[in-house]
């Protein structure tokens with residue numbers, strides 16, 4: 097890591113400042129070259145550790161190998177009637193240890209790009225740039241990108257989850273299959289499913305995930321996990337870690353509308369699924385390529401068309417939460433494994449879309465389209 101020349105109490109002038117060194121911010125910082133830049137992030141990677149999962153093609157499998165915690169060719173969705181099992185040769189469902197990814201990017205920063213382990217404060221915007229303080233030092237930057245988490249408005253549909261990283265007493269069956277969504281759980285408070293990633297036959301990340309407007313208390317998610325584990329005959333030897341999160345499923349607003357937002361703050365989390373990793377990677381690689389040519393505007397992380405389709409989907413979920421399980425199961429059933437991966441990655445083909453549209457319950461979707 098390089099060190100910018102600065103004098104305490106004097107303003108350090110830089111070309112690019114990135115506020116927040118999470119998935120988007122540190123990825124952008126690691127791409128920068130031949131600029132004077134800082135990325136400002138108060139927390140260490142380990143303090144923010146969680147699992148980031150996505151469908152990786154062969155190029156991404158290599159690119160993210162060092163931070164990969166687990167990868168699977170097979171994934172399943174289950175309700176009381178059906179189990180849909182997808183098996184892909186092309187895409188691996190891949191879970192990264194976020195701390196490893198972030199630390200790897202921090203180590204890769206070029207000469208002239210500094211990491212400041214402190215919050216950015218007193219941010220003042222001036223055109224595309226502005227000034228701020230961090231760790232007692234004043235900075236003035238020609239360009240500022242802001243990746244601080246967005247505001248979540250009251251009353252919006254959210255994906256909220258709580259999970260445990262557990263060691264099991266006995267080997268579990270099928271450790272080579274990811275359970276993306278098991279809907280055989282309490283559906284009385286919103287669309288609810290269990291998500292389970294078997295990292296080995298004794299190690300499992302198991303999460304209770306809800307799609308609803310109101311959050312539950314921790315006890316509720318814990319009970320759901322316990323019940324599901326009991327039904328699968330899985331006994332806990334040790335709870336190694338906990339993970340929780342809230343991802344808005346309706347449009348978000350950045351903390352400061354006047355600063356160019358990147359990552360989740362710019363709407364990178366898919367409204368229909370909450371997946372953001374792939375959208376962030378593609379947004380940031382385009383932005384970095386632009387910066388190297390002197391173009392500083394932030395590309396949208398998700399195409400406007402896809403965003404509109406996702407909004408119709410979340411509109412139907414809000415109006416008809418009781419249809420949630422059937423919509424997800426029909427989507428998975430309509431597509432083969434590669435089509436499903438493309439669909440979740442936001443790169444579905446025309447024919448993938450036709451299959452999904454034909455599989456949907458028509459009346460609620462038509463009503464939602466007409467309402468917009």
Ligand SMILES: Cc1cc2nc3c(=O)[nH]c(=O)nc-3n(C[C@H](O)[C@H](O)[C@H](O)COP(=O)(O)OP(=O)(O)OC[C@H]3O[C@@H](n4cnc5c(N)ncnc54)[C@H](O)[C@@H]3O)c2cc1C
Nearest residue numbers: 116118119120136148149215216244341359360371372373
């Ligand atoms: C627990 C969890 C699990 C998730 N799992 C997945 C997944 O499996 N797959 C997927 O695709 N998506 C997942 N997501 C969604 C999304 O990928 C992540 O939220 C991702 O971290 C978003 O990246 P980001 O850079 O936009 O924001 P973040 O990674 O949240 O980075 C924002 C950074 O800003 C910093 N910050 C805040 N205030 C200041 C300040 N004043 N000054 C400087 N820095 C500041 C924060 O410390 C933080 O590190 C998950 C989200 C959560 C919360």
